[in-house]
Amino acid sequence: GENVEQHPSTLSVQEGDSAVIKCTYSDSASNYFPWYKQELGKGPQLIIDIRSNVGEKKDQRIAVTLNKTAKHFSLHITETQPEDSAVYFCAASSNSNYQLIWGAGTKLIIKP
Amino acid sequence: NAGVMQNPRHLVRRRGQEARLRCSPMKGHSHVYWYRQLPEEGLKFMVYLQKENIIDESGMPKERFSAEFPKEGPSILRIQQVVRGDSAAYFCASSPRAATNTGELFFGEGSRLTVL
Numbered sequence: 001g002e003n004v005e006q007h008p009s010t011l012s013v014q015e016g017d018s019a020v021i022k023c024t025y026s027d028s029a030s031n032y033f034p035w036y037k038q039e040l041g042k043g044p045q046l047i048i049d050i051r052s053n054v055g056e057k058k059d060q061r062i063a064v065t066l067n068k069t070a071k072h073f074s075l076h077i078t079e080t081q082p083e084d085s086a087v088y089f090c091a092a093s094s095n096s097n098y099q100l101i102w103g104a105g106t107k108l109i110i111k112p
Numbered sequence: 113n114a115g116v117m118q119n120p121r122h123l124v125r126r127r128g129q130e131a132r133l134r135c136s137p138m139k140g141h142s143h144v145y146w147y148r149q150l151p152e153e154g155l156k157f158m159v160y161l162q163k164e165n166i167i168d169e170s171g172m173p174k175e176r177f178s179a180e181f182p183k184e185g186p187s188i189l190r191i192q193q194v195v196r197g198d199s200a201a202y203f204c205a206s207s208p209r210a211a212t213n214t215g216e217l218f219f220g221e222g223s224r225l226t227v228l
Contacts, residue, residue, distance in 0.1 A: 041221070043116070046216045089155065099157050099160070100157070104153065
């Protein structure tokens with residue numbers, strides 16, 4: 001079955017710098033890759049997603065890149081701000097498996 | 113449009129008691145997913161339900177755990193004879209569509225179960 005690995009588990013960056021979180025997946029049939037942000041004491045919330053027919057997607061300070069050959073995708077946050085501090089989860093799913101398979105999460109800490 | 117509502121937000125039970133967690137999906141959503149999250153860990157799929165049907169319960173322990181999503185009312189995750197290892201946050205998510213690869217899952221704020 002699908003397996004999603006996420007790195008790093010913790011990332012500390014200076015406010016204003018960029019942050020990059022990486023995920024790899026095992027099932028070549030996976031075609032949908034969302035990223036969720038979970039703030040302390042709350043449920044995860046979708047921040048951006050990408051499908052396998054595109055290589056990059058941007059939304060203001062957030063971007064996601066996908067390399068289907070290498071089976072990895074990354075979340076990029078530029079000009080980080082204190083409110084970006086949270087746990088970020090990547091996930092993957094395919095047409096044949098409607099379950100989302102989740103990464104273990106990355107705790108992002110923005111230092112003032 | 114209210115979001116996904118879960119209650120209770122916090123529940124304390126003694127070993128051997130029963131825990132009932134409720135989830136009201138977003139209006140118009142007929143697909144509900146339950147996830148479990150241990151501290152400092154990711155989300156583990158438990159069960160996927162549509163109205164009156166369990167579609168996939170492969171992530172749910174076969175004993176002591178059950179889930180339902182009746183025609184009327186919220187989805188309920190029931191844990192009988194709780195043990196300390198059941199202590200976790202339980203999240204419910206809803207979707208207007210069947211397949212999660214077609215769009216967003218909307219999560220509730222979770223129910224945090226503590227077993228003494």
